Amino acid sequence: MKAKIRLYVDHALAAGQSIPLTKEQAHYLFGVMRLAEGAFVALFNGRDGEYIARVAEAGKRRGILVCEAQSKPLQMPPDVWLCFAPIKKARTDFIVEKAAEMGAARICPMQTEFTNSERIRRDRLQAHAVEAAEQCGGTYVPEVAEIERFGRMLDNWPDDRHILFCDEALVGDKLDFESAAKGGKWAIFIGPEGGFSDAERTRLGAHPLARSISLGPRILRADTAAVAALTLWQKQCGDWQ
Amino acid sequence: MKAKIRLYVDHALAAGQSIPLTKEQAHYLFGVMRLAEGAFVALFNGRDGEYIARVAEAGKRRGILVCEAQSKPLQMPPDVWLCFAPIKKARTDFIVEKAAEMGAARICPMQTEFTNSERIRRDRLQAHAVEAAEQCGGTYVPEVAEIERFGRMLDNWPDDRHILFCDEALVGDKLDFESAAKGGKWAIFIGPEGGFSDAERTRLGAHPLARSISLGPRILRADTAAVAALTLWQKQCGDWQ
The missing domain is CATH 2.40.240.20 (Hypothetical PUA domain-like; domain 1)
Structure with missing residues (x-):
């Protein structure tokens, strides 16, 4: 059978x-x-x-x-969202596929100041998430949310969800991810090509639930950064422990 | 300027x-x-x-x-090779791009029992590595080696290079990567779609320099696995420490 x-x-x-x-x-x-x-x-x-x-x-x-x-049995992924700024079509598809494989619970496209492509086909991205779940043996399919503006997303941010902010400006720094709160609800923020704007970085930096991490000394493309950040998170706080 | x-x-x-x-x-x-x-x-x-x-x-x-x-200044990446089995063209390109971004020192295509595409265009893959280095701010370009058979690669394996074997059969297991030897020379082995054959797994498992790790409870595509394994390695043994 x-x-x-x-x-x-x-x-x-x-x-x-x-x-x-x-x-x-x-x-x-x-x-x-x-x-x-x-x-x-x-x-x-x-x-x-x-x-x-x-x-x-x-x-x-x-x-x-x-x-x-x-x-x-149903295996729910840990409660981590991936919030990312859509990039070129193929790479956006890729981010959704990777987020599903890596066990993100929800995939949230966000429109930032430097986001080029403001329109996404939510249904098509959702189909990519389904296909990735079929492929990776998961029993859960993360929902792809409607695209939302960065500012509005933070205006309505839940009180109990930590933010892991992958900060390009920290390249080369060696921030301590080990001390990040384990358990609880999380969201990973990945910026677009060109990164977050200064205003966005300031807003994220000042957010009481946010902590910044560096993804090493090289500048990663957004799709690479999504996989790398989810790896670190899953290993540290999620179901790879 | x-x-x-x-x-x-x-x-x-x-x-x-x-x-x-x-x-x-x-x-x-x-x-x-x-x-x-x-x-x-x-x-x-x-x-x-x-x-x-x-x-x-x-x-x-x-x-x-x-x-x-x-x-x-010239910043050499840590001494880690990525040994992978070429898959469909777009995903092979992607693995090379990601390996360069993630700071692999050398990229080694290998032909395994379940490898479909036996031919690669080394020059084209090398150009992808160059482009990724241009993009990510690195000062080093990893060399893409000629494709080699898995068996011959292990026959001639250097005495001093550890192997990190990403074993699909360990999915769900929680192997302890923390105890892996830091420093020294390493190579990460990623199998093709369908994984390594039983004979290949046995050979890797018995290799004195090899240790197996699990990449979480979901089955990752080879390109995702390459980024995830390099992330874990860089964080644990490489220049993300």
Whole structure:
């Protein structure tokens, strides 16, 4: 009962539950991947863990899977958000993919002073997060939030969420991340190409819940910085401990 | 004397030194970036640190820069290699870019049992490493080695270079990276999609200089794993300490 394919479905999962497939899912499983009736697929929906399901009906544009046993419990990622300024399309896609793989709980695009691309296709980015979750074996899909202005985001910032501010101006400094509060709710802030503006840096620096860290002596691209910061955080405060 | 553009040149750098530009460099600086005579460019060659140079002659297909003062000393990265199995073209490019940004000293493509693309364009990958060094402010460019078979690589493995083996089979385990030897020479091994084969895992596991680490409870793509492993290594043993 080994499934090679993992599929995200927007449907409740439980032993014995029938899952109708969308046209796209049926096309992928039966047209592209050539699964036949009786084959196994791993399903998750972000809420009920992972189930092994059997193909009960396989059509060109439709199909039904039936859940057998739960193969993984729901594993929520630690409560860390990734707040980032969208960059060029391919790299923005990449950041979303990486955030999902690295176990961010929520992905928050933000518009900063130096953000070039103000529009994002939220649905497309969400699809990237789903695909990354399918790929990495996770049972949870982080939500991609609507883009929000940096200022408004901080105006409405929750009282209990720490901010890890990846400060380009600290390049070369060796700030002590070890002393960062473990546990609790966190958000990682990654600036756009060109970094945060002086006003934004001042605002973040003065925020009572924010602490700055350096990501080494080289200047990292935003997509590299996102993976590096999530690595440090997961290792120090998250589920890599 | 602030330079917005950083350029890698294959020429000795010293105060007063004239640097003739290639056709491509002249086109980039004067055609694309529209620099005029008297403008400043930051130059590095991977050996002499970074110099601020002034445009002395600007032509369509040629130009001369004259070095003024050194703006950064040569900063060698710590002695860590990234050994990885090439994957799809875009992701292989990405791994090389990320390795350079993250301060790998040498980038070693390796052909494993599950490696799909056996051919790489070494010159093209080297150009990606140069571009990443230009971008990240580094003064060093890691060499991209010729691709080598996994077995032969280990047959000729240097006696004094530790191996950090990112083992997908350890997903979920919490191996203690803290106890890894600091200092000394290292190489990080990242497998291809599908991981290392059982024979390869056994060989790495038995290697006296190798230690395995887990990169958290989710399965990371090779490009994500490269950044995450370099982050952990730089933080623990390298120049992020």
